[in-house]
Amino acid sequence: MADRFGLSWQLMLTGTEQKIFPFLMFVGQQNGKAEEAMRFYGSVFRNSRTLTLQRYGKGGPQPEEAVVHGRLLLDGEEFIVMDGGLDHHFTFTEATSFFVSCKTQEEVDEFWEKLSADGEKGQCGWLKDKYGVSWQIVPTVLGEMLRDPDPAKARRVTVAMLQMKKLDIARLQEAYHA
Numbered sequence: 001m002a003d004r005f006g007l008s009w010q011l012m013l014t015g016t017e018q019k020i021f022p023f024l025m026f027v028g029q030q031n032g033k034a035e036e037a038m039r040f041y042g043s044v045f046r047n048s049r050t051l052t053l054q055r056y057g058k059g060g061p062q063p064e065e066a067v068v069h070g071r072l073l074l075d076g077e078e079f080i081v082m083d084g085g086l087d088h089h090f091t092f093t094e095a096t097s098f099f100v101s102c103k104t105q106e107e108v109d110e111f112w113e114k115l116s117a118d119g120e121k122g123q124c125g126w127l128k129d130k131y132g133v134s135w136q137i138v139p140t141v142l143g144e145m146l147r148d149p150d151p152a153k154a155r156r157v158t159v160a161m162l163q164m165k166k167l168d169i170a171r172l173q174e175a176y177h178a
Contacts, residue, residue, distance in 0.1 A: 018078050022098065025084040026067075028091050030131050034067035034081040037131050044114045045075040061085065097126070097134035104139075105169045111137045112166045125167040139169045145176045 026034045035053065042048040051071040056062045066083040073079075100115075102108045112121075115137070118130035125137050145157045153176050160175035161167065 021078055021080050023080045023082075024092075024133065025082050025088075026131065027084040027086075027088040030091065031083050031085050032063065032066055033131060034070055034083045035065075037133075038067075038070055038072045038081055040130075041074055041079070042072060044111065047076050048072065048074045051078070056083075092128075092132040092134065094126070094128075094134045097136050099136045099138060102137060102139050108137055108139055108167055108169065111135075121165050123165055124161055125164070137167065139167055139172070141169055142167065142172060145172060148176070 024034070024037070026032070026037065038050055038053070042050065049072065051073055052069070053067065053071075054069045056064055056066045056068050058064050060066075060068070062068075062083060062085040066085060068082060070081045071078060072081070100111050102111060108125075112125075112127065115129045115135050116127040119132075120128040122128065127135050127137065129135060142157070142161065146154050148154050156175040156178055157172055160172055164171065
């Protein structure tokens with residue numbers, strides 16, 4: 001069931017301090033790829049591991065290897081995934097994305113290359129991974145530059161950013177100091 005904004009919410013008891021969990025349902029062409037995605041995301045982010053993995057098993061509504069519920073930790077943040085085999089009229093869209101804050105260009109480069117592999121590279125640090133999940137790979141310095149009290153600096157940085165796919169800290173700083 002979706003709320004008035006079209007977002008789906010699920011209530012669960014997880015035994016953790018985290019109150020809000022990103023929940024990824026793999027449907028349509030992505031159905032059956034939840035476990036694969038858990039392994040992939042775990043390889044991309046440090047401090048990551050699978051916490052739980054429940055399969056449908058024999059006699060379930062999906063193939064026995066499909067994930068009915070999986071929990072994983074990605075760089076200290078808990079995510080929940082499942083395979084949703086029913087005929088759903090939705091999939092992943094850019095309306096929901098994961099924002100990855102990066103301190104260095106090396107981090108930007110690493111996350112950009114790993115997450116966009118076999119996916120789609122978009123504008124302004126946006127990408128879709130091979131499962132269709134949207135990510136924003138953003139250097140922390142960008143926010144600092146855009147919040148500068150001098151509107152001309154922020155405008156130059158914005159113009160420079162709009163011309164990039166993967167964000168380049170040196171080029172953003174060059175525009176900022178121009």
